[in-house]
Amino acid sequence: xxxxxxxxxxxxxxxxxxxxxxxxxxxxxxxxxxxxxxxxxxxxxxxxxxxxxxxxxxxxxxxxxxxxxxxxxxxxxxxxxxxxxxxxxxxxxxxxxxxxxxxxxxxxxxxxxxxxxxxxxxxxxxxxxxxxxxxxxxxxxxxxxxxxxxxxxxxxxxxxxxxxxxxxxxxxxxxxxxxxxxxxxxxxxxxxxxxxxxxxxxxxxxxxxxxxxxxxxxxxxxxxxxxxxxxxxxxxxxxxxxxxxxxxxxxxxxxxxxxxxxxxxxxxxxxxxxxxxxxxxxxxxxxxxxxxxxxxxxxxxxxxxxxxxxxxxxxxxxxxxxxxxx
Amino acid sequence: xxxxxxxxxxxxxxxxxxxxxxxxxxxxxxxxxxxxxxxxxxxxxxxxxxxxxxxxxxxxxxxxxxxxxxxxxxxxxxxxxxxxxxxxxxxxxxxxxxxxxxxxxxxxxxxxxxxxxxxxxxxxxxxxxxxxxxxxxxxxxxxxxxxxxxxxxxxxxxx
Numbered sequence: 001x002x003x004x005x006x007x008x009x010x011x012x013x014x015x016x017x018x019x020x021x022x023x024x025x026x027x028x029x030x031x032x033x034x035x036x037x038x039x040x041x042x043x044x045x046x047x048x049x050x051x052x053x054x055x056x057x058x059x060x061x062x063x064x065x066x067x068x069x070x071x072x073x074x075x076x077x078x079x080x081x082x083x084x085x086x087x088x089x090x091x092x093x094x095x096x097x098x099x100x101x102x103x104x105x106x107x108x109x110x111x112x113x114x115x116x117x118x119x120x121x122x123x124x125x126x127x128x129x130x131x132x133x134x135x136x137x138x139x140x141x142x143x144x145x146x147x148x149x150x151x152x153x154x155x156x157x158x159x160x161x162x163x164x165x166x167x168x169x170x171x172x173x174x175x176x177x178x179x180x181x182x183x184x185x186x187x188x189x190x191x192x193x194x195x196x197x198x199x200x201x202x203x204x205x206x207x208x209x210x211x212x213x214x215x216x217x218x219x220x221x222x223x224x225x226x227x228x229x230x231x232x233x234x235x236x237x238x239x240x241x242x243x244x245x246x247x248x249x250x251x252x253x254x255x256x257x258x259x260x261x262x263x264x265x266x267x268x269x270x271x272x273x274x275x276x277x278x279x280x281x282x283x284x285x286x287x288x289x290x291x292x293x294x295x296x297x298x299x300x301x302x303x304x305x306x307x308x309x310x311x312x313x314x315x316x317x318x319x320x321x322x323x324x325x326x
Numbered sequence: 327x328x329x330x331x332x333x334x335x336x337x338x339x340x341x342x343x344x345x346x347x348x349x350x351x352x353x354x355x356x357x358x359x360x361x362x363x364x365x366x367x368x369x370x371x372x373x374x375x376x377x378x379x380x381x382x383x384x385x386x387x388x389x390x391x392x393x394x395x396x397x398x399x400x401x402x403x404x405x406x407x408x409x410x411x412x413x414x415x416x417x418x419x420x421x422x423x424x425x426x427x428x429x430x431x432x433x434x435x436x437x438x439x440x441x442x443x444x445x446x447x448x449x450x451x452x453x454x455x456x457x458x459x460x461x462x463x464x465x466x467x468x469x470x471x472x473x474x475x476x477x478x479x480x481x482x483x484x485x
Contacts, residue, residue, distance in 0.1 A: 120355050120467025122442030125476045132477040134352050134469070196353030198467050 101216030378430030
């Protein structure tokens with residue numbers, strides 16, 4: 001049994017959340033493995049359906065990225081990779097983001113050209129049990145059938161992403177939650193064709209491409225920001241991560257500590273924290289004190305994977321104070 | 327969010343599946359089918375490709391010519407034939423001066439981007455042993471006419 005750096009880093013709740021997340025991502029892939037061929041078969045010449053189909057295929061990327069990252073993250077740090085493999089989450093996030101961005105941009109241009117050319121989508125009929133049925137109904141039914149499950153996936157994954165502090169999972173959940181808009185968009189587009197509105201299809205396709213492009217922008221920005229070692233934030237990038245304040249509070253409460261500044265890197269799953277400490281009366285603390293403080297900081301939360309305490313006379317300029325202080 | 331989502335699911339299920347149940351026909355962008363029925367004229371293009379279609383005589387002949395004439399008659403219309411090469415006819419179809427085009431076309435037709443290709447209505451094996459799947463063209467976007475023609479062809483060919 002190889003040592004798993006990822007599981008060792010999590011507490012028991014975290015391990016359970018990780019297991020659920022892996023299960024949810026496999027379930028998502030299984031769901032897409034069914035819907036992608038079905039939507040592909042009924043797509044026909046509707047541009048909106050084509051966009052929705054491509055989005056379905058692209059939504060495979062974040063679950064795959066997550067599952068691959070979980071595998072890679074499990075590897076223990078080596079002399080060659082001294083910080084471990086935790087950054088693989090960021091790399092996976094970036095790959096998924098760029099894929100969405102490129103495909104969204106392509107589809108947006110393609111759909112806009114379709115609208116400008118005034119292409120009229122031909123949608124014929126098929127024979128089912130001796131009856132002629134318009135293919136448009138099958139398209140709408142297929143898209144309607146893809147609505148409920150992703151919403152549920154999205155909600156569960158959102159909760160797990162918060163628990164695990166995993167931004168790929170968060171991005172995936174966010175996309176799943178918004179997926180119903182794509183489905184409704186393509187239903188409206190095909191419905192528009194049914195009503196004889198030739199532009200409805202291309203307009204719906206533009207709407208869908210726009211949502212893919214938006215997802216791509218958001219994810220690429222998030223991934224790049226994280227890889228650039230931005231200040232650690234909560235899983236949804238809404239605010240600075242509260243754990244950093246807890247480190248400040250804990251270290252400031254120690255007898256030998258006068259003042260604290262920190263620099264934090266979010267490595268994707270875990271934090272790497274440099275805590276600069278001005279010792280009281282400029283007296284060098286004992287090694288035991290530093291070691292104990294380190295262990296106590298790490299015990300605050302499993303996210304504090306690596307805490308380095310550096311006694312200093314003068315703080316580095318970029319190290320930050322507790323939020324709300326300067 | 328969840329309420330809106332649920333409402334969206336419900337609405338789309340009702341609309342999608344409800345309408346799928348009955349064989350409702352889509353509307354034409356330019357109302358071609360209604361125009362054909364009102365004016366009593368179906369404007370059809372035909373190119374030389376016997377035995378499916380031939381323009382060597384005074385009047386067009388061939389199995390597809392017969393089918394189109396029967397289809398028009400069912401809608402109380404006469405066929406106004408225009409003979410030409412495929413390219414000329416497809417251009418006219420695209421521009422809206424023709425409603426349908428026949429000429430022994432198969433589903434391998436290169437005119438996919440300029441016209442609506444009907445469902446395959448019959449298959450024959452060519453002398454070289456290849457299966458040819460025969461189709462007709464209608465103006466793109468006139469999905470009501472397309473479905474009506476496809477339904478007609480299915481009934482005619484299946485017996």
